Each structure stands twice: as C-alpha cells, then as structure tokens.
Amino acid sequence: MHYVHAAITKSMRLYPPVPVNFLRAEAADVLPDGTAVGAGWFVAYNSYAMGRMESVWGEDARAYRPERWLDPAEGTFQPDSPFRYIAFHAGPRICLGKEMAYILMKSIVACVLEEFELAVDGAYRPRQVTSLTLRMADGLPVTVKARVN
Numbered sequence: 001m002h003y004v005h006a007a008i009t010k011s012m013r014l015y016p017p018v019p020v021n022f023l024r025a026e027a028a029d030v031l032p033d034g035t036a037v038g039a040g041w042f043v044a045y046n047s048y049a050m051g052r053m054e055s056v057w058g059e060d061a062r063a064y065r066p067e068r069w070l071d072p073a074e075g076t077f078q079p080d081s082p083f084r085y086i087a088f089h090a091g092p093r094i095c096l097g098k099e100m101a102y103i104l105m106k107s108i109v110a111c112v113l114e115e116f117e118l119a120v121d122g123a124y125r126p127r128q129v130t131s132l133t134l135r136m137a138d139g140l141p142v143t144v145k146a147r148v149n
C-alpha cells in the first residue's frame with residue numbers, strides 16, 4: 001500500500017482536486033517572504049501550478065514518478081511538507097479529512113484492481129475544466145477487463 005499511497009500523492013500533485021484556492025485576510029499581515037497583505041484582501045495560491053514548478057520540485061517536476069516519495073531502502077512512504085505539497089492545504093486550516101480521503105482512495109484502488117485490469121490510452125489528453133475542483137470535460141476513456149486468476 002505504500003506504493004499506492006505514493007502514486008495517489010503524485011497524481012494529486014499534478015492534478016490537485018482543488019487547483020486554485022483563496023482565503024481572505026481578517027487582519028493586515030505579512031507573509032513569510034515579506035509580502036504585505038492588507039485587512040480584507042484575498043490571497044490566492046495555485047496548487048496546480050505549484051505542483052508542476054521546477055523551482056519547487058526540481059527538473060523532473062512533471063514526470064510521473066511516485067518512487068520519489070518512497071524510502072529507497074525500505075519502500076515506505078515519506079511525506080513531504082504540506083507547504084510544498086499543497087493539495088490538502090497547509091497550516092491550521094489543513095484538510096481535516098486528509099487521512100480519511102487517503103483511506104477511501106486506497107480502498108477503491110485495491111478493490112477495483114483486485115477484480116479488474118484497467119488500460120488508459122496514453123495518447124489521449126483529457127480536456128481539463130478549471131473550476132473550484134479540477135475536472136475532465138469529457139471523462140477519461142478506460143478499457144476495463146475482468147482479471148483472470
């Protein structure tokens with residue numbers, strides 16, 4: 001399950017379910033990099049862009065490589081800072097359902113893969129719809145075959 005956890009993490013780094021988020025400052029404040037924020041201002045961050053930035057993740061930022069989250073010797077999942085891996089937000093308002101979401105996603109992957117083989121056409125590029133949540137306009141065509149044991 002460590003690899004599945006890493007694969008889901010990687011997928012949500014490239015395709016964060018909440019691609020853009022914004023919050024409103026109750027009071028004037030200063031961000032850690034020195035940027036001043038006035039009372040009542042909205043501050044937005046773009047999780048989709050952050051998950052693909054070489055300045056944050058290195059040269060292979062866009063490569064699908066779940067192994068980067070696994071300890072090379074033990075194969076165990078190594079979490080990154082939520083301020084870098086921002087899919088669930090970070091700080092005091094981090095997603096309260098994060099661990100439950102992982103359990104649900106891993107359960108679904110395990111149940112589906114136990115019974116079926118899935119194949120996605122690697123050349124197909126889904127049209128992404130930007131909204132509060134990241135969606136695919138026309139879905140994702142997948143060939144599903146019952147697994148023969």
Ligand code: HEM
Nearest residue numbers: 017018021022087088089092093094095096097098100101
């Ligand atoms: C892949 C699934 C999920 C993702 C990507 C996700 C992402 C997020 C994000 C980005 C926020 C911050 C929103 C904001 O402050 O503007 C958030 C907050 C929250 N999430 Fe999730 N979430 C997921 C699943 C869940 C589930 C399954 C639950 C409940 C069982 C949950 C409960 C909450 C709650 C209660 C907050 C508000 C926390 C607070 O403001 O103090 N989330 N989530």
